[in-house]
Amino acid sequence: MILECSHCGAPLDVGGRSPFTRCNYCGRTSRTSACKTQHRVTPQGWAPPQQWLPPPQFTVHVIQPLPYKKASGAIGCIIFVSVMLPLIIAGAAGFAIWAAAPRASVPDAPAGDDDEAEAEPAWDGTSTLRCSAGDRLQVSGVTMKAALPEVIVAESNCVLEITDSELRGDVIITMSGTARVTIRRGEIVAGRTVAKASSSSKLEVDGAKITLGAKNADGVVGIEVTSSVDVTVSGASVTVAARDPSKAVLVDATSRGRVRLVDGTYAGEFTIKADGSSEVRREGPPVEARLEVRSAAKVSGFKERHKAKPQKGAPARPGAPGDPLAPAFGPQPSKGPGCGCAPSDLACNMKCSAGKK
Numbered sequence: 001m002i003l004e005c006s007h008c009g010a011p012l013d014v015g016g017r018s019p020f021t022r023c024n025y026c027g028r029t030s031r032t033s034a035c036k037t038q039h040r041v042t043p044q045g046w047a048p049p050q051q052w053l054p055p056p057q058f059t060v061h062v063i064q065p066l067p068y069k070k071a072s073g074a075i076g077c078i079i080f081v082s083v084m085l086p087l088i089i090a091g092a093a094g095f096a097i098w099a100a101a102p103r104a105s106v107p108d109a110p111a112g113d114d115d116e117a118e119a120e121p122a123w124d125g126t127s128t129l130r131c132s133a134g135d136r137l138q139v140s141g142v143t144m145k146a147a148l149p150e151v152i153v154a155e156s157n158c159v160l161e162i163t164d165s166e167l168r169g170d171v172i173i174t175m176s177g178t179a180r181v182t183i184r185r186g187e188i189v190a191g192r193t194v195a196k197a198s199s200s201s202k203l204e205v206d207g208a209k210i211t212l213g214a215k216n217a218d219g220v221v222g223i224e225v226t227s228s229v230d231v232t233v234s235g236a237s238v239t240v241a242a243r244d245p246s247k248a249v250l251v252d253a254t255s256r257g258r259v260r261l262v263d264g265t266y267a268g269e270f271t272i273k274a275d276g277s278s279e280v281r282r283e284g285p286p287v288e289a290r291l292e293v294r295s296a297a298k299v300s301g302f303k304e305r306h307k308a309k310p311q312k313g314a315p316a317r318p319g320a321p322g323d324p325l326a327p328a329f330g331p332q333p334s335k336g337p338g339c340g341c342a343p344s345d346l347a348c349n350m351k352c353s354a355g356k357k
């Protein structure tokens with residue numbers, strides 16, 4: 001029978017009668033009942049691979065493939081048949097020896113150790129998490145201590161769910177194919193980009209705290225979507241910063257990309273860009289943003305922030321909103337009695353407001 005090691009995914013040829021199976025590659029001991037069965041009957045001519053590189057969804061992360069080590073789970077079975085049976089026949093004296101023997105031969109077998117190993121997160125945050133075809137991964141409670149250039153790469157029909165984790169990196173998620181990623185709660189600290197998604201991938205971020213960019217960051221584009229990508233960010237507390245805040249982009253949607261920003265709070269200055277037949281929708285209290293909407297794109301639910309670029313040499317229109325001199329010319333509710341200046345008497349008004357200070 002071929003079992004799959006529950007720690008590294010390696011195929012293990014075992015008799016299947018021992019309650020514990022030790023892996024020939026990673027050396028971990030798993031409860032036999034917890035191992036997936038790859039083949040009920042060991043196929044004819046089956047030989048163990050000489051080395052094994054654990055796929056990313058397993059708990060063992062290595063740079064080099066693990067070499068095959070003999071002394072396998074099958075030994076447990078051999079011990080059972082060759083040692084235990086005669087001992088049972090030998091009676092009570094034999095039992096005492098047998099009681100000590102299995103512990104020595106399978107040192108990693110205690111059930112407590114096995115339980116701990118099963119609770120270990122599938123990914124520890126020290127390297128890029130790659131999720132690809134057919135992978136269904138769940139990550140929870142991971143705290144990344146150091147930022148990575150790329151935190152998550154999700155491809156083809158990967159399904160990834162991350163809960164209560166702290167993700168740090170320059171680009172947090174790169175998605176393609178029909179990958180589906182869900183992030184619940186936790187914190188995201190993105191140097192430049194939270195998500196870059198293409199071709200029908202789907203991302204849901206729910207209730208996370210998101211810090212996008214920094215005071216010295218350039219090229220900040222929070223969510224970049226194209227094709228038929230669907231992104232929903234709900235109940236997030238988002239803060240955006242950049243070296244030049246007028247260049248920070250929160251959403252850049254093209255083609256048929258769709259982004260929904262539901263509830264939550266948004267702080268900082270940023271642009272929402274939409275092109276092609278994309279759609280960016282804010283649901284909840286309006287959020288202030290610079291809007292760049294082109295062709296058939298739709299953007300709704302935002303309050304437009306006007307580009308406050310002071311144009312050098314352009315004469316300021318007196319009384320125009322934002323004109324620093326406006327208070328002196330317009331209605332003067334702040335002035336107490338006694339000034340009595342005519343609205344056009346600049347010198348009087350200036351003197352009066354100086355005296356008020």
Ligand SMILES: [Zn+2]
Pocket residue numbers: 005006007008009010023024025026027028
């Ligand atoms: Zn293993």
